[in-house]
Amino acid sequence: MDVPRTLAESRTAGRALRETAPRRSHAELRLPDRDPVAVVAEQNADRIHELVPLRVGRMLESPFAWYRGTAATMAADLAAGPRTGATVVACGDAHVANFGLFASPERRVVFDLNDFDEAADGPWEWDVKRLATSMHVAGRDAGMTEEQCGDAARRAVRGYRDGLDELLSLGAVERFAFQVEIEAVEPLLEDAGREELRRTLRRALRRTSEHVVRRITTRTADGRTRIVDQPPVTQHVKTATPEQLTTLFERYREPLRADVRLLLGQFELVDHVLRVVGVGSVGTRCYIALLEGPAGEPLVLQVKEAVPSVLATYGGMADALPAGLVPAGDVPAQGRRVVAAQRILQAHSDPFLGWTTVEADESPAGRRVDFYWRQFRDMKGSVELDRLTPVQLARYGGFCGRVLARAHSQSPAARVVHAYLGRSDAFEDAVAAWARAYADVVEQDHARLAAAVADGRLPAERGA
Secondary structure, three states: OOOOOOHHHHHHHHHHHHHHOOHHHHHOOOOOOOOHHHHHHHHHOOOOHHHHHHHHHHHHOOHHHHHHOOHHHHHHHHHOOOOOOOEEEEOOOOOHHHEEEEEOOOOOEEEEEOOOOOOEEEEHHHHHHHHHHHHHHHHHHOOOOHHHHHHHHHHHHHHHHHHHHHHOOOOHHHHHHOOOEHHHOHHHOOHHHHHHHHHHHHHHHHOOHHHHHHHHEEEOOOOOEEEOOEOOOEEOOOOOOHHHHHHHHHHHHOOOOHHHHHHHOOOEEEEEEEEOOOOOOOOOOEEEEEEEOOOOOEEEEEEEEEOOOHHHHOOOOOOOOOOOOOOOOOOOOHHHHHHHHHHHHOOOOOOOOEEEEEOHHHOOOOOOEEEEEEEOOOOOEOOOHHHOOHHHHHHHHHHHHHHHHHHHOOOOOHHHHHHHHOOOOHHHHHHHHHHHHHHHHHHHHHHHHHHHHHOOOOOOOOOO
16 A cells, blocks of 8 residues: 555554454454465475474474564464455564664663564564454463453553553654663563563673683684584584675675674684574574684674575465665665665664575575574573563563564655554454464474474474
């Protein structure tokens, strides 16, 4: 839909959407003809073959682990349901485990979305439904009652609505500058939850490049620093030589901000390994690169393959950010999509965030591969959901909903969404009901995965 320019026009458009897509219609779960295991197998086709069993093994751990790894399946399922037609720069994978702590450029710990592999222009309600369902599934995994799980899902949606209400009372520049400090989380939690948050913060503060290097490297006889192999999670590979990665590093560095480019010019690449991360990303080409400065000071960067967003490949959305953000006529670069989306959706983005492309004739994969670069584990941390009480989980979900609202509020269509939601509880009640129904689907799909592994359709490696 075309985004109205004025606030009054946005209000009119948002209210009109209630006629074409009633808020209560979001409770209806419509599923296409589907084989969720086939989607996993299809995604595995372009991944590193040796790591596919590890990906499947991680998804087998629990219904929530399956859910984390199946943004593609959910995008296809959401595409079959009702939608308003209003789109924003969406996360594409806004489940509760993709919110957490990290360091701002000023070295303050902030709380925000932290995964943008699937981010693209997409329906705002898909992000909200993915968050709400993750609350319900996580609550079930922790042994909570259906009422408690439903409350957590509903609070997440209510937090989103309240967040938009607060943010849309600000001007566009004020929304752009709005940020969430870690201190804002504490009042939402009970005493035990606050201690859990402080424990998470202490752990995050220790996760610097220096800490990573101490844990994963050794010194060779000639005094060089080398990353220790821990297969299959961390291992040296022959898919990229040091010379090739150094060339890639120079390409990545060139378009960065002048101050960051000058800083990185003082560092030299000394080692790199393939490093398995997450659940859904397992099997993609993901490296960590160890660099050393003039005094031997370490800097660890992650170089992660960027594949087309599931919002495009399975959700049917255009594989691009909104018009004007990518130069017309350029070949779509998935790394640039991830970087642009992260800068839009986060209040503070990593200053080392950048992207590069390896063309097909340079790529061991035999095809063009896009990458994005960022710091590895720079004060990153996340709350352990199974340590929260039902009340704490619900409050935390509401907070994550507010953070998602801040991300969406950067898109002009957020004004239309705000008007669509209004003051009624209708949308949050509908989405909470949808989340409960979809949580049943998640458990059924997880069982189907287990059956596919048992009958040999998919390989699995557990415990790595």
